[in-house]
Amino acid sequence: MDIKPLRYLIAIAKTESFTQAAKQLNVAQPAVSMAIKKLENDLGLTLIHxxxxxxxxxxxxxKLLIHAEKIIQSMDEALLEMSELKGLSQGEVRVGIPSMLGSYYFPPILMAFRHRYPTITLKVIEGGTWQLQKMLESGELDLSVIVAETLPDSLQTQALIREEMRVTVATDHPFSQLEKVSPEAFFEEELVMFKEGYFHRRIVDKLAKKCKKTPKIGFETNLIPLIKSITQQGFGVSTLLNMVIDDDDELITRSFDPPIWLDLGIAWRKDSYLSKANQAFLEFVSEHGRNR
Structure with missing residues (x-):
C-alpha cells in the first residue's frame, strides 16, 4: 500500500476539508481527492462522509486513522534514523514546556542550547501538562516536561528538577504571619488559579478533593504576571513555584502544611526513535539541572 494517501487521510481528519488538507500538504486538491478515492476502492470501504x-x-x-498515524510516525522515524546514519549535522527538537517553566526556568537553557548547537532547530510548545502529554503520546512532540505523578507505560522519563508549590499572598495578608498554611485554611480564601489542564491547577484540585473542600476560584488565568498582580493587590491568594517569585514582587510565600513537592521530568515515547538532536537536548538539560 502507498502510504501517501494515509498522510492525506490524517490531514483531512485534522482540517475537516479536502481543500485545507491539500494546502497543509502543499499538493493540488484533486490529487488528494483522487488518492483517497483510490484508497477507498482498494479497501472496498467508504472512509469519508x-x-x-x-x-x-x-x-x-x-479506525484506519488510528493505524495511519502509527504507520506515518514509524515511517518518519525510520527516515530520520536513516538520514542521521549519513552524518547529517542538522536536526530538530520539538519540546513541550508548561507555561510556568517556559517563562522562568527554560529560557536560559534554550538560549545556551542554541549557542552550543546552532544548526539544530528548536520548536517549543507551551501548554498544560495534560495537553502536552497527549501531544507527546500522539507523536506531535518529541519531548515534553511533565509532572512525574502517574506516568503511562508508553512514556519514559528523566528527572529534571524538584520544586515546592508555595502559598503566595500579598505582604499584608494574615498568612504572612504564619510559618506554614494548612490546606483547610488555604481553601477558605478566594483563589487566583491557572485554568484546568495545567499542573498548577491539577495539584490544587487534587488537594481540594483530598480535603473535601470546594475551591473558591475568583480568577482563572494562565498569565503569571496577572496572577502576581491580582495577588499583590489582595484580591486573592495563589500558589506558585519558588522559581517564579522575584525579590521585588511584593509577595510573600509560605509552605503548605505538609509541604507539597513536585518532581518534574522530561519524557519521551519508549517505542520511538530518539534522534541525535533530541539526545543532545536531553543531555544538555540534564547537565544544566545538575549545575543549578
Whole structure:
C-alpha cells in the first residue's frame, strides 16, 4: 500500500476539508481527492462522509486513522534514523514546556542550547501538562516536561528538577504571619488559579478533593504576571513555584502544611526513535539541572 494517501487521510481528519488538507500538504486538491478515492476502492470501504459541506471520517475511516498515524510516525522515524546514519549535522527538537517553566526556568537553557548547537532547530510548545502529554503520546512532540505523578507505560522519563508549590499572598495578608498554611485554611480564601489542564491547577484540585473542600476560584488565568498582580493587590491568594517569585514582587510565600513537592521530568515515547538532536537536548538539560 502507498502510504501517501494515509498522510492525506490524517490531514483531512485534522482540517475537516479536502481543500485545507491539500494546502497543509502543499499538493493540488484533486490529487488528494483522487488518492483517497483510490484508497477507498482498494479497501472496498467508504472512509469519508461527503454528503454535505462538513467533511468527516466514517467509522471505518476513524479506525484506519488510528493505524495511519502509527504507520506515518514509524515511517518518519525510520527516515530520520536513516538520514542521521549519513552524518547529517542538522536536526530538530520539538519540546513541550508548561507555561510556568517556559517563562522562568527554560529560557536560559534554550538560549545556551542554541549557542552550543546552532544548526539544530528548536520548536517549543507551551501548554498544560495534560495537553502536552497527549501531544507527546500522539507523536506531535518529541519531548515534553511533565509532572512525574502517574506516568503511562508508553512514556519514559528523566528527572529534571524538584520544586515546592508555595502559598503566595500579598505582604499584608494574615498568612504572612504564619510559618506554614494548612490546606483547610488555604481553601477558605478566594483563589487566583491557572485554568484546568495545567499542573498548577491539577495539584490544587487534587488537594481540594483530598480535603473535601470546594475551591473558591475568583480568577482563572494562565498569565503569571496577572496572577502576581491580582495577588499583590489582595484580591486573592495563589500558589506558585519558588522559581517564579522575584525579590521585588511584593509577595510573600509560605509552605503548605505538609509541604507539597513536585518532581518534574522530561519524557519521551519508549517505542520511538530518539534522534541525535533530541539526545543532545536531553543531555544538555540534564547537565544544566545538575549545575543549578
Amino acid at each position: 461527503r454528503a454535505d459541506r462538513n467533511i468527516g471520517l466514517t467509522d471505518e475511516g476513524k
